[in-house]
Amino acid sequence: MSVDVLVIAEAVAGEVPDVTYELLGKGRELSDGFSGELALVLAGEPSPQNLFGAADVLYSMSGMEAGYCAPQWEMSLGEVIRSAHPKVVLVSTGTVGIDLAGALATQFDGVLASYVIDAVMEGGSLVVTSQLYGGKLLSEVEIDSFPAVLSVVPGSFASDVGRVVGEPRREVIDVGGSLSSAKGIAIELREPDSSGVDITAAPLLVSVGRGIGSKENVELVAELAEAMKAPLSASRPVIDQGWLPKPHQVGKSGKKVKPTVYLAFGISGAPEHLEGMRSADVIIACNTDAKAPIFEVAHYGTTLDLFDLVPELTDQVGG
Structure with a gap:
């Protein structure tokens, strides 16, 4: 049996x-x-709430733990790909995806496209757009040789289309017997120090930019974010200064986000940042410069000083 597109789930x-x-x-x-056909593959058993109805086929790799181990996953997914014969393999540009994409493309002598932000079919060819140099350049290539492995930047596509309730056809592939020959095993999963933040999944984001002035002042906006029970995100200058860790960065060289509401304080609106957040349903900006580019995309805005406005908002929310 063959499918056209195979999606790799990262339930690490x-x-x-x-x-x-x-x-x-x-x-x-x-x-x-x-x-x-569209197929999804994951390690272990799918949980009841994740029916993955958008997929036609659901491959479950039995005989292995869901914890990520590069040699085991490369071997197991290799068996799935040999069975499914996909033209396109989709994986996210994350810790797992960066590791897997190149290995799988090499294993099957396929094409690899990294940091993908768009992919469309045009006249029988796959046209892929990737970001280079941290998003400073975009590269568009036409792929007509398969299989093609695409490593996609999270936040590049809408997730609603994929959240379809249904019952895909189950195909269980037992890989337990072959894993004994893998060159490595998973012993322990250690999460990176990211303060547990996932800004791509948040419905509300409170974001801060260069206008905050110093690392000490970031705490002012952090208190508002905490009061609103929202993650604190930031533009690139804040990250480059070391005022917040990298997982908090919004923009081409950070993460693309699509929250319901995006609050921007002291963010001027450089193209690098706008590329990462312009898809938010509602954008509310605070910047003392009335000509700041952020107001070109904001649905609501104010030129009040953030040092006056933020404490008031925190009091209102906290009260």
């Missing part, structure tokens, strides 16, 4: 990340262009 910590649904939505679009 026991939960399926939002980007998997992004890949399912885009995978459905691409598979329709090929006039074929």
